[in-house]
Amino acid sequence: MTNAKDEILSRIRAALGSDAGSAAAGPAGSAGSAGSTAAPTVVPREYRSAGEHAPGSDVVLELLVDRLEDYKAHVHRTTAAGLPGVLAQVLAERSAERQEIGSSDYRSPDILPTTHAPRRAVVVPHGLDASWLSALDDADVRTDSRDAPLSAAELDEIDAVVTAARVAVAETGTIVLDGEPDQGRRAISLVPDVHVCVVRTDQVVQTVPEAVRLLGAEPGRPLTWISGPSATSDIELERVEGVHGPRTLHVVLVS
Numbered sequence: 476m477t478n479a480k481d482e483i484l485s486r487i488r489a490a491l492g493s494d495a496g497s498a499a500a501g502p503a504g505s506a507g508s509a510g511s512t513a514a515p516t517v518v519p520r521e522y523r524s525a526g527e528h529a530p531g532s533d534v535v536l537e538l539l540v541d542r543l544e545d546y547k548a549h550v551h552r553t554t555a556a557g558l559p560g561v562l563a564q565v566l567a568e569r570s571a572e573r574q575e576i577g578s579s580d581y582r583s584p585d586i587l588p589t590t591h592a593p594r595r596a597v598v599v600p601h602g603l604d605a606s607w608l609s610a611l612d613d614a615d616v617r618t619d620s621r622d623a624p625l626s627a628a629e630l631d632e633i634d635a636v637v638t639a640a641r642v643a644v645a646e647t648g649t650i651v652l653d654g655e656p657d658q659g660r661r662a663i664s665l666v667p668d669v670h671v672c673v674v675r676t677d678q679v680v681q682t683v684p685e686a687v688r689l690l691g692a693e694p695g696r697p698l699t700w701i702s703g704p705s706a707t708s709d710i711e712l713e714r715v716e717g718v719h720g721p722r723t724l725h726v727v728l729v730s
Contacts, residue, residue: 490518524688526646526681535645535681536728542648546703547716548724558729562637562671563610565725566597569635569669570614596633598625598663602656603639607673619663630662635669636721642686643679648703650674650726651686653696661699670721672701676730 528534540550553561599608601620608616617633619625625633639657643650650672652658664670680686690698705720716722 522684523682524684526685528681530680530685531675531677535679536676538681539643539645539648539679540728542645543703543724543726546648546724547706548648548703548726551725551727553727553729555729558607558673558727559610561727562607562673563612563614565671565727566611566614566635566637569723596635598630598633598636598667600638600657600659600663602659603637604657607637619659621660624660625663627662627666630666633667635671636663636667637671637673638664640672640674640678642689643674644683644686645679645681647683649683649686650701651690652699652701653690653693654698655696661697664699664701665720668717668721669723669725670701670704671725671727673727673729676728679728 526535543550549565551561551565596615596617597611598617598619601618608614617625617629619630638652638659639655640650641653641655641658652661652664652672654661658664664672680689690696701724704716704722704724705718706714706716707718708714
């Protein structure tokens, strides 16, 4: 009598073919044992591997913006020279919103009252381009790294995070971070309430397979796939934002 595990492994061996089956086989006589002449199963790969539009083209960028806005993300278009000013404006507006809230905790003002005044605290990964932050004169900027990580409690006190990105997928409105020094640890993009993500236009591809091919060059990196701000509709189909991560997502497209 075979169990589910044996059945699954048997099918995997059959799909991989006789050579893989021989190497992976267990005791003599088991599926895929030495001497098997079963032909390998052909895995169909007829899915679309790339879009018809080039990365960073106007069509691809407009599609990404449409998807992001549909997810309730905020999109800003700028140049490299204008990036510091845009970041400063976005974070200043966030600070003003917190000032309006007053001394109540911005995550749950009716449940978690606090005694501290709202602060304009921002966390950045240690490899972020310092010139991006040149206009943040009055912000409390903290740096996080794997060698000197901020604790979960410290991150919870920080209002916003600024990161770069590895790639963005226009058709799904998805941005992917892969833990590079300018993107940092996964925790810093998941705990603060606001994520400001900087994406170069040449990083925007049309389809998921294109993004996967790029990410496959470094398969060991931790990936964070972001499609709009954190949200769930698990309870009575009512959308609630900020449950599993940032409540607000700002995407800055830099051309």
